[in-house]
Amino acid sequence: MGQAALEQMRELPFYTNWSYAHPRAIELAQEVASLTPGNLNRVFFVSGGSEAVESAWKLARQFHQARGERRWKAVSRRTAYHGSTMGALSINGIPSLRTPFEPLVPDVVHVRNTNRYHRPPDETEEEFTAFLLEDLESAIVQAGPETVAMVIMEPVQNAGGSFTPPKGYWRGVREICDRYGILLCADEVITGFGRIGEWFGSEKYDIKPDMILSAKGLSSAYASIGAVIAGDHVVEPFLNESAMYAHGITFGGHPVQCAIALKNIEIMKRERIVENVRDNGDTFRATLEQLLDLPIVGDIRGTGFFYAIELVKDKETRESFTDEECETLLRGFLSPRLFEKGLICRADDRGDPVVQISPPLIATQDEFDKITGTLGEVLSEAWQRMQQ
DSSP, rough: OHHHHHHHHHHOOOOSSSOOOOHHHHHHHHHHHHHHTTTTTEEEESSSHHHHHHHHHHHHHHHHHTTTTTOOOEEEETOOOOOHHHHHHHHHHOOHHHHGGGGGSSSSSEEEOOOOTSSSTTOHHHHHHHHHHHHHHHHHHHOOOOGGGEEEOOBBBBBBTOOOOOOHHHHHHHHHEEEEEETEEEEEETTTTTTTTTSOOHHHHOOOSHHHEEEEEHHHHHHHOEEEEHHHHHGGSSSSTTTTOOOOOOTTTTTHHHHHHHHHHHHHHTTTTTHHHHHHHHHHHHGGGGGGTTTTTTEEEEEEEEEEEEEETTTTTTBBOHHHHHIIIIIEEEEEEEHHHHOEEEEEOOSSSSEEEEETTTOOHHHHHHHHHHHHHHHHHHHHHHHH
């Protein structure tokens, strides 16, 4: 990585992508397009995830405008996190993050997420899917389909604790977007570049999005770079001489960042990093599921190397901890104690209280055992403390 950066610094340390392009940006765009499913062949580089969300929303609005429609609204899911800039914050479905900065960018609609843990126990997966899709479509109809520019969702939702989609969910979301002429955007800032055992979660779940967003995974966080990856049909209205995607990022496609990202992808391919996640994902789940024996562990959910453990006060009733108890449990004890024990993970209560676990993509059974052993020890101690 360092050598790639050094060589690029000597060749071309910076050049803007405004109205121009340079070799590393062109090469990286081609490489990224080769990894994405379908016709997502157009790449707009940014500096990070929030910028990717902002850029996608602006692209969606301008896409419809270029086709003679005025659409501006976005649809996202409750408890979902999509960034911290004003547009991205507006798309967030986490009220506590939004409230201090209101009024935000108007007209974002929030629909139900795919958290099944607190649904009726006798509800089938098919019934849950139908319930979610009915909620999405009714929200779009109520908002006015002719005003909705974009539906933005993560293949596996991070905030709230690794919510995976039920069977048929993504096919239904795609059909609803097609029915009303809405662009579907997959936020893959987390799930992209191997985290769940494929280069993109859109491939794993056959989402067929019109846009994919990426960020940290593109360079494995060795450089500040992200991207909006759009389908040919999304960019087509801007290819004639009179149309323009009126947006730009100063450091989008920075030559050094692009060189590092190219080297990152080269290493990932050579070392079969994505294949390691795919081959070991079931083993990781099986190892983590030993923690279900603990009284404080209510649910373990996720896929690939992307999991969450939901913590409960009562396993039978699935009763959660109060806000005050969460403060004591998560920030008062779990976060510092896990760090002290050498395990870096997130104790989070943006939804229900969870511990989120995302091991390095090169992890194998030794790491799984260490992660699970440490969690078991600390969670057992946490349960004893909460009983006092």
